Amino acid sequence: MSIAARRIGDVILKLDNISLAFGGVKALTDISFDVREHEVRAIIGPNGAGKSSMLNVINGVYRPQHGTINFRGKERRDMDTHEAAENGIARTFQNIALFRGMSVLDNVMTGRNLRMKASFIEQAIWVGRARREELENRRRVEEVIDFLEIQHIRKTPVGRLPYGLQKRVELARALAAEPSMLLLDEPMAGMNVEEKQDMCRFVLDVNEQYGTTIVLIEHDMGVVMDISDRVVVLDYGKKIADGTPAEIRANQAVIDAYLGVAH
Amino acid sequence: MIYREAGQFKSSYAADAAIFPIRQDRIGMAIVLVIAFVGAPLLATPYMLTGILIPFLILALAALGLNILTGYAGQLSLGTAAFMAVGAFASYNLMLRVPGMPVLVAFVGGGVVAALVGVVFGLPSLRIRGFYLAVATLAAQFFIIWFLTKVGWVSNYSSSGVITAQQVVIFGYAFTTPEAKYLLVLSIVAVLALAAKNMARGNIGRSWMAVRDMDVAAEVIGIRLMRAKLLAFAVSSFYCGVAGALFAYAYLGTVEPEAFSLDLSFRVLFMVIIGGMGTVVGAFLGSAFVTLLPVVLSVSVRLLDRSLGLGIAESTISNLELMVFGGLIIFFLIVEPHGLARLWQIGKEKLRLWPFPH
Amino acid sequence: MSFFFEVLIGGLLSGVMYSLVALGFVLIYKASGVFNFAQGAMVFFAALTYVGLLERGLVWWVAIPATLVAMTLLALATERVVLRPLVNQPQITLFMATIGLTFFIEGLAQMMWGANVRGLELGLQDEPIAWVTDTTGMNVSKFDLAAAAVAAFLVTVLALFFSRTRIGRALRAVADDHQAALAVGIPLQQIWAIVWCVAGAVALVAGLLWGARNGVQFALTFVALKALPVLILGGFDSVPGAIVGGLIIGATEKLAEVYFGPFVGGGIEGWFPYVLALAFLLIRPEGLFGEKIIRRI
Secondary structure, eight states: OHHHHSOOOOEEEEEEEEEEEETTEEEEEEEEEEEETTOEEEEEOSTTSSHHHHHHHHTTSSOOSEEEEEETTEEESSOOHHHHHHTTEEEOOTTOOOOTTSBHHHHHHHTTGGGOOOOHHHHHHTOHHHHHHHHHHHHHHHHHHHHTTOGGGTTSBGGGSOHHHHHHHHHHHHHHTOOSEEEEESTTTTOOHHHHHHHHHHHHHHHHHHOOEEEEEOOOHHHHHHHOSEEEEEETTEEEEEEOHHHHHHOHHHIIIIIOOOO | OOSOOTTOOOOSHHHHTSSOOSHHHHHHHHHHHHIIIIIHHHHSOHHIIIIIIHHHHHHHHHHHHHIIIIIISOOOOSOHHHHHHHHHHHHHHHHHHSTTOOHHHHHHHHHHHHHHHHHHHHGGGGTOOTHHHHHHHHHHHHHHHHHHHHOGGGGTTOGGGOEEOOOOEETTEEOOSHHHHHHHHHHHHHHHHHHHHHHHHSHHHHHHHHHHHOHHHHHHTTOOHHHHHHHHHHHHHHHHHHHHHHIIIIIISEEOGGGGOHHHHHHHHHHHHHHOTTOHHHHHHHHHHHHHHHHHHHHHHHHHHHHHTOOOOHHHHHHHHHHHHHHHHHHHHHHOTTHHHHHHHHHHHHHHHTTSOO | OHHHHHHHHHHHHHHHHHHHHHHHHHHHHHHHSOOOTTHHHHHHHHHHHHHHHHHTTOOHHHHHHHHHHHHHHHHHHHIIIIIGGGTTOOHHHHHHHHHHHHHHHHHHHHHHHOSOOBOOOOSOOOOBOHHHHHHHSOOOBHHHHHHHHHHHHHHHHHHHHHHHSHHHHHHHHHHHOHHHHHHTTOOHHHHHHHHHHHHHHHHHHHHHHHHHHHOBSTTHHHHHHHHHHHHHHHOTTOHHHHHHHHHHHHHHHHHHHHHTHHHHTSOGGGTHHHHHHHHHHHHOTTOSSSOOOOOOO
16 A cells, blocks of 8 residues: 555654643643654644644744744744745645635645746736746646646636635645645545545645645544554643554543544 | 637637737727727817826826725725825926936836835835725825925925926927827826736736735745735835826826825725726726716716706716715625626626627 | 913813714724724714704704704615625725715715805803913813713713613624624614614714814814724724723824924824824734734634
């Protein structure tokens, strides 16, 4: 099975004793875990456990009060969003953060933003570098669109799309950036079985074909157990377990807090 | 039947990304340009040129500027007129104090000065959003006009800040006739409109729209918010500054700071709203609407008055104008918040199907 | 030194007048989430209708209720024609609709009553109170003091209304989320109609006071613009904030004009409040009393 055969590399992301609080609300307390290159790392836990906050800390949307983040060997107190993007971290959001005023194609093209170097004046004149970049990036974006099978809706304004397709467009935008690490916040929420299978296939393809490291928040245990290499479990902002899917499934604390027992 | 894309296949991304991908649109635009550049100077009366077409074009340029800031980048601004004023006065001073300054360079210079001022007053946008930003731009509007009135140097120490624009002479040719001024304004506006369209469909346009729609997500994909917002202010103010310079040099001739009052800022905002926010064609449609409406209104009311003998006063007409403007804004916001540009688009789609109903 | 206090007090009292206009804004914003740019036009309309009715021969204790009726009709029409079709549109759309409304109301008012400047007599003169002048050597206007009292009374009543009554709670729900409020059965349209009527009444009070002070003229609509810095300082949804904000703006505006003005040729009052508000926004974007907005990603 190709999942087991995937080459998993060294640790590229290490979080040490991360604590995050909003006023009196402690979102994360003393969390430490690491992520290895090319692996699929799942974060699971009940609602309100701090999973999304964890992702937000990783790519700099939130700044933790305590702890350090070590990404690619560089240690820092917190991540700067722009630096995260430049270093190849891309993400999707729980509540779909697409740009509603633009078409699918334009949304995905924004993912290539960091690779377009032409100044605005060059773009205004539409010659030389600006024109070349635009067309070259369009070509790359079309590859992503092909990969995710959304060609038929490329000119549609995203606001008009059904939820499942919007999620796919968001994934396309993240992939367009050719990220080395992909943070996915409940990418399969609200989907039926068929859509979930499609999404799983896409995520695995990305991981296998491009070697992208995946950090995934997901509630569907079937998906998590099937595709992840390692799982970390959060509850009330604290880490209660960390290991392979098999270990997690058997962990009593996890069962009590989240998984429950089969009746 | 006429407006059909059948048979027009794009075989390159370049073709798909063109401004007018459909051949009929290209023909249509060509016709418009011919009418504008050739037909109008030959056929229009001097009054139509100087009283309607020139202000229409100049205000369309200002509306383009505001559209870049408010329509594309989502930063509400009520200070458009103030940036126009900066452009006008800066151009004036450049012409006055720099010997041998070419007029076009002075216009660009006026635009650049306006852009710099725009960036300064745009700095608050990094912390503030929505109506709060509108208030910040109001600060710009009131302060700048006060400054231009009080600081004598700016208007060469004339009373109440009045300036008289110098004659426009390019390569020895003096632009004095209405036709000449019209063609000058038309050329400048056409070039800048093309530039705006290119920016809108390019990376910077997408970045602006991303900032407008969801700035947190924009940051996450690597767009620098500060750079995008300040650039929007700069480019927008540049356009308004050039519009202001043209306002002084090719339209009014003699201008004072009060001419660039809050009232003008609102007019331009109306053009943007009615014409369609976030579109280039909307700036022109909106400007046409706002420029023509008072004329149409007063002509028709007067016609009604004469035929029915109602004896309607002048003041009633201007009050009616206010009411109709206000009413139309509300109407558009309810019925078609995307303005005339969207109605135009819908019309074209219907045209595609014509003569079939669906 | 007493000159300083005189300017200060004069500024504070004129600030109270700004607060009155700001109150109308806060009411509508608190209750419907709409930033009613047309508040100034409503003040103008109220004042103009009142003097217009007086000119037509009505006596003042009939004219005031009649004007209230007119304001109510205006409020109901606004709710029906402008607000109802725009339910749940983004705030910016509603804001722009109120800009359109401003122009409409201004045109309507002038068309109904003509555009001449008129005076408004309220029986209170803008004169210094004799015994204050005698004891402290400062001039404090009778009129300004009365206006302050009226505003204080209005604020207290409104603050209690919002926090204590059931309707007040419904209003706050509506301000948060139109559709959610509808979903729990709050009669949105009735609520809005009520609020706009109350705002209309507040506009009437403001209109009478401002009209008596400055004369009833078109420039009255620009008073509304001055209320914006007040709202920024005080927060858009705080009733006490409107008062405190008004006081600060009124005082600093006058002090700046008197002490800085001469150095730069005067006329500072036109922009100083805005620049002050701007500076304030950079430090505290939600105002003194406003609620901090936390956005969830």
